[in-house]
Amino acid sequence: MKKLFKxxxxxxxxxxxxxxxxxxxxWVIGVLWITPFIGIxxxxxxxxxxxxxxxxxxxxxxxxTLKNYVDALFxxxxxxxxxxxxxxxxxxxxxxxxxxxAALTAYGFARFSLPIKKYxxxxxxxxxxxxxxxTIIPIFFLSKNLSLLNTxxxxxxxxxxxxxxxxxxxxxxxxxxxxVELEEAARVDGATDFQVFRKVVLPLAIPGIISASVLxxxxxxxxxxxxxxxxFDPDKMVVTQMLPRLKGQYQVDWGLLSSxxxxxxxxxxxxxxxxxxxxxxxxxxWAMKR
Amino acid sequence: MAKxxxxxxxxxxxxxxxxxxxxxxxxxxxxxxFVILGPSGSGKTTLLRIIAGLEIPTRGRVVIGDQVVxxxxxxxxxxxxxxxxxxxxxxxxxxxxxxxxxxxxxxxRIKKLPREEIDKRVREVAEALGIxxxxxxxxxxxxxxxxQRVAVARALVKQPDVLLxxxxxxxxxxxxxxxxxxxxxxxxxxxxxxxxxxxxxQADAFAVGDRVMVLRNGEMQQLGVPEELYGEPANxxxxxxxxDPPMNIYKLSIDHPMVKQLGVLEEINEDYKEVYIGIRPxxxxxxxxxxxxxxxxxxxxxxxxxxRRYAKLDLGxxxxxxxxxxCRADHGDKVRIRVYKLHIFAPDGKRIRTLTLVH
Numbered sequence: 096m097k098k099l100f101k102x103x104x105x106x107x108x109x110x111x112x113x114x115x116x117x118x119x120x121x122w123v124i125g126v127l128w129i130t131p132f133i134g135i136x137x138x139x140x141x142x143x144x145x146x147x148x149x150x151x152x153x154x155x156x157x158x159x160t161l162k163n164y165v166d167a168l169f170x171x172x173x174x175x176x177x178x179x180x181x182x183x184x185x186x187x188x189x190x191x192x193x194x195x196x197a198a199l200t201a202y203g204f205a206r207f208s209l210p211i212k213k214y215x216x217x218x219x220x221x222x223x224x225x226x227x228x229x230t231i232i233p234i235f236f237l238s239k240n241l242s243l244l245n246t247x248x249x250x251x252x253x254x255x256x257x258x259x260x261x262x263x264x265x266x267x268x269x270x271x272x273x274x275v276e277l278e279e280a281a282r283v284d285g286a287t288d289f290q291v292f293r294k295v296v297l298p299l300a301i302p303g304i305i306s307a308s309v310l311x312x313x314x315x316x317x318x319x320x321x322x323x324x325x326x327f328d329p330d331k332m333v334v335t336q337m338l339p340r341l342k343g344q345y346q347v348d349w350g351l352l353s354s355x356x357x358x359x360x361x362x363x364x365x366x367x368x369x370x371x372x373x374x375x376x377x378x379x380x381w382a383m384k385r
Numbered sequence: 386m387a388k389x390x391x392x393x394x395x396x397x398x399x400x401x402x403x404x405x406x407x408x409x410x411x412x413x414x415x416x417x418x419f420v421i422l423g424p425s426g427s428g429k430t431t432l433l434r435i436i437a438g439l440e441i442p443t444r445g446r447v448v449i450g451d452q453v454v455x456x457x458x459x460x461x462x463x464x465x466x467x468x469x470x471x472x473x474x475x476x477x478x479x480x481x482x483x484x485x486x487x488x489x490x491x492x493x494r495i496k497k498l499p500r501e502e503i504d505k506r507v508r509e510v511a512e513a514l515g516i517x518x519x520x521x522x523x524x525x526x527x528x529x530x531x532x533q534r535v536a537v538a539r540a541l542v543k544q545p546d547v548l549l550x551x552x553x554x555x556x557x558x559x560x561x562x563x564x565x566x567x568x569x570x571x572x573x574x575x576x577x578x579x580x581x582x583x584x585x586x587q588a589d590a591f592a593v594g595d596r597v598m599v600l601r602n603g604e605m606q607q608l609g610v611p612e613e614l615y616g617e618p619a620n621x622x623x624x625x626x627x628x629d630p631p632m633n634i635y636k637l638s639i640d641h642p643m644v645k646q647l648g649v650l651e652e653i654n655e656d657y658k659e660v661y662i663g664i665r666p667x668x669x670x671x672x673x674x675x676x677x678x679x680x681x682x683x684x685x686x687x688x689x690x691x692x693r694r695y696a697k698l699d700l701g702x703x704x705x706x707x708x709x710x711x712c713r714a715d716h717g718d719k720v721r722i723r724v725y726k727l728h729i730f731a732p733d734g735k736r737i738r739t740l741t742l743v744h
Contacts, residue, residue, distance in 0.1 A: 276478040279439050284492040284539070285466040294491075298482045 139163050139354035146349050163354035167341060175355055177330065178337035181247075182362065185322075185333055186315040188251045193258035194308050198300075200259070201266035202292055206278070216267075222260045231324050238325055250325050250333075254315045262307045269303035270296065305373040313363040334359045387415040387579045388450030388546040390436060395445035397431055397603070405431045406442070406603045416577045418570065420594030422584055424626070428603040429583045433549055436581065437472050438465035449547060466495075468547075471540030475552040477532045479524040485511075485535045486520040492543040510542045514572070530561040537569065541576070548573070550582040554589050566592045587627050591615075599623055621734040624663045630695060632728070633706045634663045643704065646679050649729055652740055660737070661730035668726040669708040671696045678721035679742070682706065684714050698722065 138151040142160050149156065168176045203209075204216055234253055235244070243249030273296060281291045297304070319335040326332055341348070341355045367374065390413040397406040405428040413419045423429040434440040436447060438454065446456035449470075454463040479488050486507060493503040511517045516534045524532055533553060540548055553569065554562050570593045573580045584590050590597050591611040599606040599614065607619040618624035624632050637644050638659050644650060649662065672678055682698035687710060689695075696710035698720065706722070714720050727740040 274476075274478070276474045276476060277480060279437075279465075280472065280474055280478040280480075280539075281491070282439070282465045283437055283470060283472045285495040285543070287466065290495060295480055 135353040135356055138349055139357050141350060143348060143350045151349065163350040164358065167351050167355040167358060170341065170351075173329065173332075173337050173340045175334065175337050175341070175358060178332055178334035179358070179362070181331055182316055182333040182335070182359075184247055185250050185254065186312055186362075189254035189258065189315040190308050190312045192251070192255040193262055193311060194304060196255070197259045197262035197307070198266055198297070198304060199292070201263045202270050202296060204263065204267045205270035206275075219260045219263055223264065227257075227320055231320070234321075235324060245326055245328050245331065247331065250322060253321055253325065254318070257321075258311045258314070262311060265307050266300070266303055269300055273299055302373045302376040305370050309366055309370050309374050312366055316363050387577050389413055389415045389417075390419075390547055390579060390581065391448040392432075392436070393446050393448070395432065395435060395447070396443045397428065397435065397440065398443045404603055406435075409445070409600075409603075409605055411598060411605070411608065413579060413581065415579055418573050418580045418582070418593055418595045420582045420584060420590040420597045421600060422587060422590040422594075422597050423600035424585055426602070427600040429585075429600050430551055432600070433551055433581060433583045436547070437470055437549055438463065438468055469543070469545050470547045470549055471543065471545035472549040473533070473536045473540050473551065473553045475555060477524075477536035477553075477556075479532055479536055479539070481524050484521055484523055485516065485527070485538075488524070488535055489520075489538045489542050491539065496543070506542055507538075510538045514538050514541075514568075529557050530565060533557065533565060534568075537572070541572070541578075546579065548578050548580040550580065552584055553582070554584070555586070562589075563592075569593060587629070599626065601626075617736065617739055618663075618728060619736050621661050621663070621730050624728055624730070628665055628667075630666045630690065630707055632663045632665045633669075633708075634661055635704060636661050636732075643680065643700070647724060647727060648742070649727070649740075652729065652738060655731075657732055659732045661732070661734065663728035663730065664706065664708075664724055665726065665728075666695055666707040667709060669706070669722055669724045670711045671698060671708045671714065671720040671722055673712045673714075674719055674721050676721050676723065678723035680706075680722040680724070682720060682722055684710075684716055684718050684720060687715060696720070 134151055138146055140159055140161070140163070141151075142158055142162065145153075145156055145158060168174070204212065209215075238244045238249045238253070241249070243252065277295050277299070278291050281295045282288075286294065317335065318333075322333045322336050326336065338352070338355050338359055341351050390411075392409055392411045392413075395406055395409040396404075398404050409432060411419075421429045421432060431440055435442050435455070436449075441455060441462060442457050444457050446458070446461070447454050449468060452463070453461050454468050455461060479485075480491065483491070489507045489510065490503050493506060498506075507520075508517065511520055514534045514537060516531060516538060519527060519531055519535065524535070527535065533556075537553075550569070554565055557565055566589060569582075573593075582589070582593060594611060596608065596610055597614055598608040601622055607614055607623050609617075614623060614627050618627060618632075621634060625634055635643070636659055639650060639653075639657060644660070644662070647662065649660065653660065671682070671684070674681070680700060682700040684696050685699050685705070686697040687694060688697070694710040695707050696714065698706050698708060700706055700722075708722055710720075712720065724742055727742060729737045729740065731737050
């Protein structure tokens with residue numbers, strides 16, 4: 096019994112047996128996770144004929160082609176490049192607006208006292224639990240009455256307000272882990288509350304802000320539901336809406352569909368890759384008390 | 386330039402019922418190096434934060450120079466940024482994302498001074514504190530002593546009326562600590578700036594302080610120059626808290642033989658059943674048996690502290706005492722104890738008087 100306890104206490108690091116087990120688990124999950132992507136990627140660089148005749152997992156015959164990508168991007172009916180542009184038009188403001196608003200809100204929650212702070216924060220947590228489907232009808236009518244239906248602005252506002260609660264929650268925890276003495280030092284040094292926020296808190300919270308931004312961006316980019324409900328002009332459709340349309344009306348062009356998917360994945364993937372360093376440290380900072 | 390700080394009837398109560406400060410009244414003179422000394426939890430940092438404006442007193446008021454900066458009863462509160470104070474925090478609170486230069490320049494940039502003026506003043510203060518070569522470094526690449534100097538520079542660069550130091554030495558090693566104390570004291574005397582330092586370390590307090598205030602559980606115990614605190618402790622707590630090695634303190638009934646041997650009774654006017662008797666290890670010596678003295682005891686331990694030798698003595702009746710040892714004696718030897726100075730306290734802990742015994 097004593098020995099068992101001791102074994103557990105030494106933890107994962109140090110015991111080669113545990114490292115092996117951990118590696119196997121990690122690899123299994125990793126392979127399972129990435130397999131569908133590999134399949135889609137292979138399909139996307141094969142001619143349509145090969146996919147239909149030999150299936151999507153075959154190595155031979157294998158003819159490399161980029162035709163699918165060209166077709167997907169410049170499809171005369173449903174241009175994916177237009178969809179990507181629209182997605183950027185939607186996703187960038189839908190990231191910047193809620194992160195800015197939520198950062199200020201979160202700082203208020205983290206550092207200032209107001210009478211019903213606890214209840215307000217509880218409300219925010221509660222709002223995070225509301226499913227999209229529950230809100231879509233009121234959102235639809237609200238947009239319609241404000242003449243925001245089928246406009247970029249309408250979708251941006253919906254995404255922004257959807258992002259604010261969870262980003263507030265995320266950043267509040269991040270801010271409250273920052274050492275408060277730095278802010279006090281700045282106050283004594285003559286800074287106003289807003290200067291303290293802008294010159295001391297914000298630079299120190301960069302990893303947290305970037306983490307939140309990356310997640311929000313990916314979330315907005317990948318969203319299908321809100322876009323489907325609120326945008327129906329083909330010229331304004333975002334990339335996730337374009338994808339199913341690439342399927343075609345009478346036959347499914349798998350090559351086109353898979354290359355479209357890969358293209359659509361690219362933006363969030365690049366964002367993750369580019370900000371990986373901050374993103375990871377943001378989460379580490381979030382999870383640990385310093 | 387230097388301004389005094391006056392605190393009147395300061396109370397601080399943390400809801401629901403932690404009383405951090407009880408009716409503190411202090412008048413700190415312009416240009417004085419004032420030390421607030423107390424064990425942890427005594428409210429000393431709270432008091433400093435009230436002066437800085439980072440905490441608001443529950444009652445009472447604080448006056449810096451002739452400006453009332455906070456008056457809890459009248460609802461006056463001046464923001465910390467408008468008090469013109471410099472503060473050095475316990476962990477120095479340097480902005481980690483800025484270089485030393487930017488850290489020091491921060492208060493001036495906030496004031497929107499012209500660029501050349503900022504540069505001139507930063508370099509001046511950095512030169513004075515001997516950190517001119519460090520200006521491009523970030524806090525993470527500096528030693529503790531260097532970080533402390535940068536923090537002091539940042540506090541001084543805006544030429545504050547009052548400098549507040551919150552345990553500035555506690556994160557430094559013993560060696561650097563001594564130089565850091567000297568450096569802070571020198572700077573303070575050179576600039577003549579009113580300085581308030583908070584510490585739990587009596588060595589820090591006595592090394593730098595012109596006057597020292599001792600706090601305990603939010604109550605002021607004594608306020609005076611270091612010699613007073615050491616020589617005439619106001620109560621048993623101070624007597625025990627100040628001095629190293631600590632004072633030997635006994636609570637004895639007045640018919641105890643030791644009370645008679647030391648001639649305490651003649652000195653007490655009032656009728657007490659018990660008294661506290663305090664003898665500092667440095668104010669009593671253990672001598673050979675043939676010398677004259679007040680008490681006798683047996684050596685149990687001999688210890689060296691610095692250049693001095695102290696003996697721990699057993700006086701019988703389960704009373705032990707630490708004194709200076711000025712004879713060849715070892716474990717088990719009998720010695721005579723001569724007491725030079727005796728502190729007598731009433732049963733409630735208040736000082737009755739300090740006796741100098743002559744032979």
